[in-house]
Amino acid sequence: MSEHHVVVIGGGFGGLQLVNGLKGAGVKITLIDRRNHHLFQPLLYQVATTILSTSEIAWPIRHLYADRPDVTVLLGEVNGVDVKAKTVSLRSGMMLNYDTLVLATGATHAYFGHDEWEPVAPGLKTLEDATTIRRRVLLAFERAEVESDPAARDAFLTFSIVGAGPTGCELAGIIAELAHFTLPKEFRNIDTRKTRVVLIEAGPRVLPAFAEELSAYAQKALEKLGVEVLTGTPVTRCTADGVTVGENFIPSRTIVWAAGVQASHAARWLGVPADRAGRTIVEKDLTAPGLPDVFVIGDTASVIQENGKPVPGIAPAAKQQGGYVAKVIRARVAGKPVPGPFKYWHQGSLATIGKSAAIIDFGRFKLKGWLAWWIWGLAHIYFLIGTRSRFTVAWNWFWIYMSGQHSARLITQRETMRDDG
Structure with missing residues (x-):
C-alpha cells in the first residue's frame, strides 16, 4: 500500500502549521507555493515603512524543512484542481495526485470592482x-x-x-x-x-x-x-x-x-459555494462541501463560529485551523476517531500606532x-x-x-x- 499523500497549497501560517503538525504522522507531504519563502505578514508594513528589511520577516521554505525527508517543497503556481481524479495541476504542466488536499492559498487585496x-x-x-x-x-x-x-x-x-x-x-x-x-x-x-x-x-x-x-x-x-x-x-x-x-x-x-481583501480561486477550482469575498464556505471540520478529502483553511476559508460570527482572517486563526486539520489527518491515517468540529479560540486583537x-x-x-x-x-x-x-x-x-x-x-x-x- 502506497504512502498517504497530502498535498498542501500555500506556505503561509495555516499551511506551515499543518505541515509541522504532521511531523511523524507517516504521510508523504508536498508543499506548493508561488514564492520560495514563508512571510510573517503582520510585520510586512514595517518593511514598507523602512523599519525592517525583507530578510528579517521572511524565510526560505526549503530551509525550514531541510531536515524533514517526508516533505517535498515545490515552487510553482496551481492553476486547477480535478476533484474527481484527485489531481492538482501546476502552470508548469506538472500534475500531482493526492489522497488529501489542503488549500491554504490566502487572499489578496480587493478594489471593489476597480x-x-x-x-x-x-x-x-x-x-x-x-x-x-x-x-x-x-x-x-x-x-x-x-x-x-x-x-x-x-x-x-x-x-x-x-x-x-x-x-x-x-x-x-x-x-x-x-x-x-x-x-x-x-x-x-x-x-x-x-x-x-x-x-x-x-x-x-x-x-x-x-x-x-x-x-x-x-x-x-x-x-x-x-x-x-x-x-x-x-x-x-x-x-x-x-x-x-x-x-x-x-x-x-x-x-x-x-x-479590503479578496480570497484566492480555491472555491472556483473546487466548484463549491463561496461568500462575497470569494472565501470557500466550509463544513464544521473545515472540509469543502461534499469533498471530505479536501480541506480549506486560512484567509481563503469562510468559517462561521457557533455564535454566528465569522472567524477573523488573522494569523492565529489560520494557525489554529492548520493545527486542527493536522490532527484530523493524523487520526484518519491511524484509523482513530477524528476530533470534533473546529472551534476557534480568539486570543485577542492587537494594533500599533507609531x-x-x-x-x-x-x-x-x-x-x-x-x-x-x-x-x-x-x-x-x-x-x-x-x-x-x-x-x-x-x-x-x-x-x-x-x-x-x-x-x-x-x-x-x-x-x-x-x-x-
Missing part, C-alpha cells in the same frame, strides 16, 4: 508590495526636494492610505513619524514636517473590529502624530495625481490601499498606550522564526525607539511609470 486602481494604489500582501511602497514613499520625498512648483511639491508630500484597519493605521502612524521626526534634518529644500498623511475610512471609525473606546484612542493617537483621519466617506477614484474621497479630490502622489502606542483587545481585558506597545512587540517577536530574526527585529525596534532613525531606508529597483513623473 482593479484599474491597483497600479497607482498598491496593496500590502507580499514582499514585492512592501518594497514597492517603501520605494514610492522614499522617492516622494526625493521628488519633492527637487520640485520647484509648490502645488506639485505638496502633492509629493501628501500620502493617502485607504482603509483604517490595523494595516492602514500602522502605515499611517509610521509614515507620519518618519516625516515628522526622522527626516527633517536630512533635507534642505523641503520641510518634511509639513508632510500630510491622510487616512481614509469609508466606515464611521478607525479599527472597526476593536471596541469603540480603543478605536477612539487610536484615532487620537494618530491625530497626535499629525495624521488626518477622514471617516464616513468612501474613495470614489484613484489616479496617479491623487485620490477622490466622495467628491473631494486630494492631490497625492503616493496612495496605499489597505481597504513607535510607542498600541491597543490590545482581549474581550473583557483591554489595554492601550506604551505598555500595550511593549506587549505587542514581545508577542510578535515570540512568533518570529529563529533566534537570529528575533534578535535583529528586537534590536531594530530598540534602536528606533532610542534614536528615531530607521535602518532600512534604501531605494531599490526602478519603476518607470511613477518614478519618472
